[in-house]
Amino acid sequence: xxxxxxxxxxxxxxxxxxxxxxxxxxxxxxxxxxxxxxxxxxxxxxxxxxxxxxxxxxxxxxxxxxxxxxxxxxxxxxxxxxxxxxxxxxxxxxxxxxxxxxxxxxxxxxxxxxxxxxxxxxxxxx
Numbered sequence: 001x002x003x004x005x006x007x008x009x010x011x012x013x014x015x016x017x018x019x020x021x022x023x024x025x026x027x028x029x030x031x032x033x034x035x036x037x038x039x040x041x042x043x044x045x046x047x048x049x050x051x052x053x054x055x056x057x058x059x060x061x062x063x064x065x066x067x068x069x070x071x072x073x074x075x076x077x078x079x080x081x082x083x084x085x086x087x088x089x090x091x092x093x094x095x096x097x098x099x100x101x102x103x104x105x106x107x108x109x110x111x112x113x114x115x116x117x118x119x120x121x122x123x124x125x126x
Contacts, residue, residue: 040096059074
């Protein structure tokens with residue numbers, strides 16, 4: 001299976017603005033031809049804890065290890081309410097931390113985590 005690192009970077013507003021300016025300039029010059037490694041930018045270190053709660057990390061781990069065929073099956077594995085699991089799945093999908101793919105019966109969506117680790121970068125100079 002393909003390995004994918006997801007990098008979470010903490011940047012203040014000024015750093016984030018500069019990051020976007022550099023990114024747009026690289027695109028304009030044609031320097032970015034292929035997708036870069038997935039990155040999530042957080043505004044504070046505390047935001048990382050809001051993104052990666054204990055339950056969300058457990059959810060990602062179970063998906064990676066057990067490969068449930070649906071959100072309902074995942075909720076049963078986690079012993080959580082399906083609506084709460086669905087909310088976490090929707091959030092994590094929006095953050096790019098998991099995918100929902102067509103399941104075997106073409107009706108249900110199967111959550112997929114196709115990477116092994118999250119790398120978090122927190123600058124000490126801010």
